[in-house]
Amino acid sequence: MSIRCTVESAFFIAWSFLEKTGELGAPDISANIILDAIEAQLKTGERRPLMLANRAIDAYRHASRLSSAREARRG
Template identity: 40%
Template sequence: MSEVHILVEESVQIAWDFLERSGEIINGYETSQFLVSIVGRMALAGERRKLMLANRAIDFYRATRREAA
């Protein structure tokens, strides 16, 4: 498994754990797809800081949920 795949996996797990503990996950499948997509794009763009990827994914997730409400 490549370094980027591991980075994406770990960053998504951090974001997922936070969102799950805070009770913000409504649809698990959609949330996981969203997080993988966002984190993957940022990683491919060159971001390599795990916590930055996770925090930005959380912010995007929250912003998307607010727009949908």
């Protein structure tokens, strides 16, 4: 499987899961977080789409919690 197909597959898995659970936020920000997480893993040699997706979901959830905590402190 090519890197492009791997990224597309992992992104689709993560995006679909987050969308179905209602966790997906603004599309542009969400896409950037997911893609950044996938790219970081690719740099370490990970190539399994499901693993890439699962870790991207974890990264997205972590980023969402940090964002929520910042908003709570501000307001």
